[in-house]
Amino acid sequence: MSVNSEVCAQTQSTKYLIDESASVLSEIYDPNTALACYCTPATWAKSRAAVHYVKKAPDHAFQYQGAINEELSEQVKNVFVGTAHGNLLVEHIELMLCMFDALLEPKEIGLRILPCTYAMSPAFHSQNGIVRMLSTLGGSGERWLEHGFVEYYPLEKGQFTPAVKKPKECNVNTLCDGDIALMKGKNWLDQEHNAVVCSSPLFGNDTAKLCVYIDYIS
Template identity: 30%
Template sequence: MTAALATPLAEHVHWAIDREVSVLPRIFDPEITLAVMQRTLSPEVVGGARAQREARFPLSFSWRGNPEGEALGDDLRKALHAPETSAALIEDVVTLAQAMAYLFETEEVGVRLRRLDEAMCPRFHCDRLPVRLVSTYLGPGSEWLPDDAVNRAGLGAPSASKPDILRVPEALDTLSAGDVALMKGTGWVGSEDRALVHRSPGVSPGEMRLVLTIDPV
């Protein structure tokens, strides 16, 4: 993830990127639509993520509840392939879910952990909710655009009459595996018309992604 850190495109920078966890509350700044904590995953977490490749069927875990109890960890252990190898991965998911609940002062979060063998949302879009946490454990991370590179008239359902969404191809930026990103959606008051534009990356044959999303409820 390098392009947006140096790009001169955006007249008003609307992202905050750092290696410290203190960057995540920057999502509450009115001008910020993307807050990213860059991090390197431990070998134990990566090992747990890689174990999901061995499962016969792709992992598609969905959960909603209070992450402060033991239910989330217990349900992950039941759902994940090779749970004995995935302890660090499970702990990481629970920690991020608890952090999301704390940051947004909610007792419930929605958690999804999926193994993807193709792009889940290949078209540029904005999420129709206030905010979402996105983190990729394996494979390429989500792609996103600075505001100045977006033609928002092209968003929504595709049609021949709509212009291309991407105005400046070289402005495309990509999150790295391990990054914890908070993305504002159209449901965030004040960001209805300027929510972050992003998409799922393409997945090459034989490649896979393991992606976590968390929504405050």
């Protein structure tokens, strides 16, 4: 079997799983699963709390690298001190950390809590790293494509990875406000062709969203 045939076969069997049960996240260990999403719509109060926080502190991004522990929990709580219904945001992020820890048992993670008013990575691209858990509060979340709808530009001189062509809107999938998803990256063992192709959430005028990313480091 040629390399192209192997990629084609893998693409055809790739699974993108979305369920209202959190147990769907464990399916990320299935070799054919590229994305697993726990569909858990944010309440009105949680979504508004996120928007309120972002508009109050648009430049206060929180970044952390290390273990999941009590110290991290305290740091997350401190981020939202004084925020109306900030406890709802803390609970959401702590749930993500708890699930990530239980599923993947990482020694080290990277956590980013980003107040966003514009798309940080608007172009579609293959997910980097090993695996990422992500969620958006305050509006629609990350956008992603099934591999069958991904088209690439020819490689330019000096390029090692081809750029993804802008897809038709009808082929774009979007995570909902509050959804918690796991996406495989190019460095998941033997899964480099199963990395999710995605882009940042869409933003309109006066849109504010809280984007949370947890990356597996080791």
